[in-house]
Amino acid sequence: MGISSDKIDAAIWSKSGQQARGGRPAPEIAPVPAESKAMSLSFEIQPAANPTSEKERAARLVDPGFGRIFTDHMAIVRYSQAKGWHDARIESRANFPLHPAAAVLHYAQEIFEGLKAYKRDDGGVNLFRPDANARRFHNSAERMAMAPLPEPVFVEAVEQLVRLDRAWIPGGEGSLYLRPFMIASEVFLGVKPSAEYLFAVIASPVGSYFKGGPAPVSIWVSENYTRAAIGGTGAVKCGGNYAASLRAQAEAIEHGCDQVVFVDAVERRYIEELGGMNVFFVFEDGSLLTPPLGTILPGITRDSIIALAKDSGTRVREEAYTIDQWRADAASGKLKEAFACGTAAVISPIGKVCSVSGDFLISGAAAGPIAMGMRKKLVDIQYGRTADPHNWIKKVL
DSSP: OOOOHHHHHHHHHSOTTOBOGGGOBOOOOOOOOHHHHHOOOOOEEOOOSSOOOHHHHHHHHSSOTTTSOOOSEEEEEEEETTTEEEEEEEEEOOOOOOOTTBHHHHHOOEEEOOEEEEEOTTSOEEEESHHHHHHHHHHHHHHTTOOOOOHHHHHHHHHHHHHHTGGGOOSTTOEEEEEEEEEEOOBOOSSSOOSEEEEEEEEEEEOOSSTTSOOOEEEEEESSOOOOOTTSSTTSOOHHHHHHHHHHHHHHHHTTOSEEEEEOSSSSOBEEEESSOEEEEEETTSOEEEOOSSSSOOOHHHHHHHHHHHHTTOOEEEOOOBHHHHHHHHHHTOEEEEEEEETTTEEEEEEEEEOTTOOEESGGGOOOHHHHHHHHHHHHHHTTSSOOTTOOEEEOO
16 A cells, blocks of 8 residues: 555544544644654663663573563653653663652652663564554553653664664563653642653563464453543543553453453443553454544554454445443354554454353354464564555564
């Protein structure tokens, strides 16, 4: 199809004519100020005085798991109303000294992102759509009344950290998970937007999310808890959304399921998203359906799947879909597959759906060819094994 990455990114964050459930327009995203898009900072590089030895690093990379091991360095940028964004540097990873009255500890002004660096077969390193993460981070800051970080600064921080800690990137199907985040650091107890912020990026080597290949997951339909409502922060990547999902996730585990899926907060019947992933449905005519934006996170993996599906001529609908429709379509055979998607797992097939109204299987609880084929396309682009028609890859090394 040949769509530029700029157009794809605009499609993620702009209204683009999509209607949120209930006939309401999807929330308009504030335009990015020109000075915010253009501003850049020079990072001071301060290598760790006592980095992890090569032998110890190699031992840790044998089986890194997910989110338990961290590299030697981190990126830091500070903000104050007087200085703006300043003091950009890459330094040894260390704990933050925080005053007990720091705003983030009381009013939860914080946002984060998640993306990965991938080692190519030629030894180089790829980032996948970091500009889209930077754009979403900016929009999250706007919604949370935080100082928006200039997009070039976000991307530069990620790149500099990856360059310095490139030895931590696992081979094979492993990757370096990057966690940019921002917290309100002003010391005060009044309820108002903070005047000071700390932006940081840390990195964690991770192995393949699925050992032995992606296995279908079971999900629990949450009827007691909701994730977001129109006008809320559902489209923002902030910790509060995830904290609010943890009790529902615990309920899912109590019922023997791997994940939770949320329905809307108004009618309690429209599928929205999983605790940390978007969701897609595959029908017998080959078409895809995914819930519309508005109260769900505008996932970058979600958007990439939509673009790749359209490239192949597949019809993609962004429409409301109820739990009753899901159950009926699975029973009739109209629904052939369902899968969740996100940065960590890329694509995870859904095999079983459980609820207080009863359980049902999707295509015998087997991983479907559409989900697995789409996963391979995405992963091959990320690792540089195939063509990148949308210019999503940024080569760091």
